[in-house]
Amino acid sequence: MTAPILRRLSELHALTGRWQAEGARIAVVPTMGALHAGHLALVSAAKAGADRVIVTIFVNPRQFDNPDDLAKYPRTEGSDAEKLAPLGVDAVYVPDPDQIYPEGFATTVSVAGVSEGLCGAHRPGHFDGVATVVSKLLLQTRAGCAFFGEKDYQQLMVVRRLVRDLDLPVEIVGCPTVREADGLALSSRNQRLSPAARARAPALFAALDAAAGAIGGGAAVAAALEEARGAILAGGFAAVEYLELRSAATLAPLAAADAPARLLAAAYLDGVRLIDNVPVPPAGG
Template identity: 65%
Template structure:
């Protein structure tokens, strides 16, 4: 069994048109490849919700802030297709950059509000790149629904706002973060960790869960966050880029827990930037 691979909008739309003639519902799972179990869980979720599932694979240059980071990002299309085949995904859309951004391309989709702060503050232009490419993928596939992981929680909020504001007729589902057995959030970047760094990495999630419990139990937010920052550095992380409590719906900063929230963090471990988040609810 193999997954058909197409690389052009024309091929993609021809396939989708055939599915539409069969009155099939269609889901899309956007990825940048280097698929791991977190991605595969999104595909499984999509297969439960739609008759046909398209997985997209595009390493989007517009969402990278560093040319070196873009160059280092793993590209494993053949292996990715092999991982998708047993699941029953119906199509892998793997366009070249020239297909997504043809010569003369001059449009950028920019989402304000939920894109500000957190990763948006440390990766200028990143979410413009995300919103632009995801808008294109939604329109190219014509999908009825899309599945995104909650690990990239700010991204999920940006994509939802973008689709809502542009009246793109698609339902967006957020799927739970998938973790390794030791708690580390699965990420394509985890392969960059050295063996000693991989031993340290799960401490980020452990500290976030512990801090979420502390805040949910009535602890002061500022004190809990300060303590968590120290613990992350003491665990061996190089530096904490951000650690914040934000409203779950609007991502507004919170100084006290008066509604559902997310505790979000980004931290560097050697040369690798890891992000994670956990939900915080009053006990």
């Protein structure tokens, strides 16, 4: 079944109004399109957890700090709709820009704490753009639950914090990262990798996975991170933007894995910025 594609908020509200009158639980899967199996896994999880599912597709200009990155972001609405058709999505919301940012729009949602450091330190304004558009989409879709991937772990934490702080009646569900057989985390940005770079890309996950295992086994954090950084660069990456151990619950920096933690990294390969993260169990746990 091909879901209707809605571009105006009035169309969306006409539909969700009927669903609410029926007592339906509405789920939303916010995306920027260029859908891959990771997105489809979120849709499947949403289908299992709600009566009605909306997928949103909106390339949000406010979360790009680099105009060139925005211009190069893949836009594949036709193939996205084809991928969603077999999943029984109830609506695809592809809002016209003025439905998100109408003339005179002057509000920014800013989340402190969890947005600081990591990607927040290297992409000024990025998480303000994320928080603002997600707030809009949650309210516009009238969702009772929303599904996000753990691959963008800091983003997930930002969204959870804004929902909690603003008392939005939405359950935020984080879903495990979906990976290729060689370990590379699925990402729309992977489309921009040359064949040679794609072959080297799994080095990022391999290094993180090895470091997480070492830290969980009691290795010194600084030494494990230094070894992982070297492995990423030796694997063909041009630069490591950050590689840090953070609390899984608060994203506070950790010097030791004495509580559930995440190892998070961003690195450049073939001019493409890739991010990834892996869980780290408490040392000796």
